[in-house]
Amino acid sequence: MADSEAIEAETQEYTKWLVARIRSFHSDPLHSAAYLGNLAQFLQRPRHNSARNARSPASRDHKTNRATKEGNPPFIYEYAIPNTGTEPQLTKFNEIATYKETISDKAHNLNFNEIVFLAGRPSAEWLCAIGVRYKLDHRFFHQHLNFLPTGKRDWFTAPTLPSRSRNVLRLCIPSILFIGEHRYVNLDGLKKSRSDCDRQLRQRFRRFQEDTSTVPGQSIVRRMNIHSGDNYVIEQELSACLHKRGDKWTVLVWTDSGEEKDFDFIPGANTLKAAVDRLDFCPIFFEKDLSEKPATPPLAGTGSQTARVNQPLSSLPGNYGYTIDWRRAATDPLSTLQELFTFHAASEVQYLNMLEQFITEQITHAESMSGEPEIGSILHFDYAKSILVRHDAHIQSILCFLQSDLQDWGKAAPQTQSPDGDLLSTLQTDLGYLSTRIHNIIELCEAGRSTIMSNTSIEENKRSNEQAALVADLTKATTRLTFIFLPISFVTSVFGMNFRQFGQGALSIWLWVAITLPLLVFCIVLVERGGYIKKLLGKVLNSLGENFDRFVCW
Structure with a gap:
């Protein structure tokens, strides 16, 4: 009991230290941690009464020790790596009270190297307990939760310099999600779908900090890509860092993907009208060299051949290490x-x-x-x-x-x-x-x-x-019609009807014919051979210009 109280006191001190660093911004703006303001607010959320859920740790006499309770997805997967090079022992935790009681035992995994997975959405209690357990720098949490706003505004602090990141490794994992075959969506529909999904993701990020009812261990989606009406591609991230414990070490890996039985965490676009029961993840295939004839891993269950495939990334923390040489990894x-x-x-x-x-x-x-x-x-x-x-x-x-x-x-x-x-x-x-x-x-x-x-x-x-x-x-x-009728109209307008044959004037109508026909021929030639005439006139003018120049020079 005293150990549990000590863990709780250390947890509160872990948060108070960060809050004190943040509040120093006005007196020491250069060296404060004010950009972690929203993280500190997150860590100070009201805590549930974990004592009523406390339970004794499960025995460790089996290769896989499930320190879990039905109903909530696990948030922590601990792999204690033996020095003998044998496969590590897995312990799962989905109850914060159980985890605090376990880590209050100072001998817990003291003599083993570890790889520890944090899976999905956290809670304030989980992060504080993990931070106290490994004396973690708060910046590890800040770098993984970089979709949260920093401080009172966005101060553009993530990602940070490598020297300040404590050698944190970030991996982006794309997951292909099938909707259905041959679902044609036009360009306007695709743009509308992308806009819908981006809006839903932004809303979820805004609710992340205020929402205290969400069960830890549920998945986070960072981005969603839509290329056609047949599938989505969701992007999630995982962060890994190395923590040294004297002559031992712990590799911490925080992945966005939790262990969920449904696809409610995936934003749905109204334009695509994708039914949840039709969604299916594309498997990720990787294995050992088949020439090594490895032992067949245990099957998760036969089930129906028509059952849809769950997300591969969500299965990784609980089934990790099948392709690893544990003698070297130890x-x-x-x-x-x-x-x-x-x-x-x-x-x-x-x-x-x-x-x-x-x-x-x-x-x-x-x-x-x-x-x-x-x-x-x-x-x-x-x-x-x-x-x-x-x-x-x-x-x-x-x-x-x-x-x-x-x-x-x-x-x-x-x-x-x-x-x-x-x-x-x-x-x-x-x-x-x-x-x-x-x-x-x-x-x-x-x-x-x-x-x-x-x-x-x-x-x-x-x-x-x-x-x-x-x-x-x-x-x-x-142009042809104009050059045909324009001369005739012109001649007619000039001479009018003042011809002797019509009983008016002294001119003969043959004079009109004698003038009109040559003019008509000239216009037709000008239309049909205008280019040639223009070229010929150009040559003549050039020749006259040259003769004029020679005359002037003479």
């Missing part, structure tokens, strides 16, 4: 993240495959389209390109982390070891491949855009030429 903290890197690369490459297929189909459609192309289709390529550029920047940040931010990770390993060179080389090769693929697909977007613009220009030129030819024919016909 002493090298970077090796414990190998499966995270593999999962990230596998999800990224599947998204790139989807984008490449979609863009190729759009290019093929633009090339084979008869008639005038849809200029609005350029928006497909511009939208995909903006996402690809953002993902390439993310890949480059991970490469920078691997190249320059691994000093603390290497120091946590024994002096006889360093971060696995083969693992680093493999990770850099995979990330370099992803970056190359991204640039290739960006070039495809540019090619598709150029194809549509070229086809549009060709069609525009063709239409302009047809209109110009029509105008030229009309002008020529009008």
Whole structure:
């Protein structure tokens, strides 16, 4: 009981220290932590009475120890890594009272290295308990919850400098979500769907800080990409940092994805009219080298073949380590993240495959389209390109982390070891491949855009030429009629009807004929051979000009 009270006192002190640093802004604006104001507000939320939910820790005589209670999704997954190189022991926590009682035991995982997952939405009690347990810098929470506003306004403090980030690794995980096959949505519908989803995400981010009723462990969605009416792509993030505990260490991984049985956390666009019971996640495939003949992992359950696939990222914390060499991971903290890197690369490459297929189909459609192309289709390529550029920047940040931010990770390993060179080389090769693929697909977007613009220009030129030819024919016909009737009208207006044959005047009508016919012939020649006459006159004038110049010089 005394240990539980000590944990509660440390938890309150953990928050008070941050609040004191924030309040120092007016007296010491350079060195305060005022940008963590909203995080401090979040950590000071009213706490539930955890004592009534307290329960004794479950026994640890099994490989997987579920310290959970039915109903709430787990928020913490602890893997204690034995020094023997055997698979680690997993402990799950979904009740804060149970977790506080467990960590009050000072011997809890003291002699083991750890990898600990935090899954989904937090609560103030969870974050304070974890912060006290590992003496965490508040900036780790701030960097993962960077969608929250900072302080009283947005002070643009995330991401921060590598020297201040405590070597925090950030990974963006795209998840493809199927809606249904061959669901055509026009460009206006897609733009409306994207706007609807962005608005819903913004509303959820605003409610995140005030909402105290949400159960911890539910998923967070950062962004949503909509390329067609057949599927969504949601983007979530995970943050990893290394915490040293004397000669031991803990790798903390916080993932946006919780363990949920429904898809209510996914914003739905009214334009797509996607029924929740039709949504299905695209699996993420990665495994050990099949030539190693690994032991078959336990199946989660047979079930119906028509059952929809749940989100792969939500399954990762509870099924972690199947492809990891735990003998190496027991002493090298970077090796414990190998499966995270593999999962990230596998999800990224599947998204790139989807984008490449979609863009190729759009290019093929633009090339084979008869008639005038849809200029609005350029928006497909511009939208995909903006996402690809953002993902390439993310890949480059991970490469920078691997190249320059691994000093603390290497120091946590024994002096006889360093971060696995083969693992680093493999990770850099995979990330370099992803970056190359991204640039290739960006070039495809540019090619598709150029194809549509070229086809549009060709069609525009063709239409302009047809209109110009029509105008030229009309002008020529009008000119002919004008040159035929204008001389006649002119002669008639001059002479009037004052001819002897009509009983008026002294002139003969043959005089009218003698003047009109030559004038008519002259006009016809001028219309039909005007270009030639103009050229001939030009030569004559040039010749006269040269003779005049020679005369003047003489």
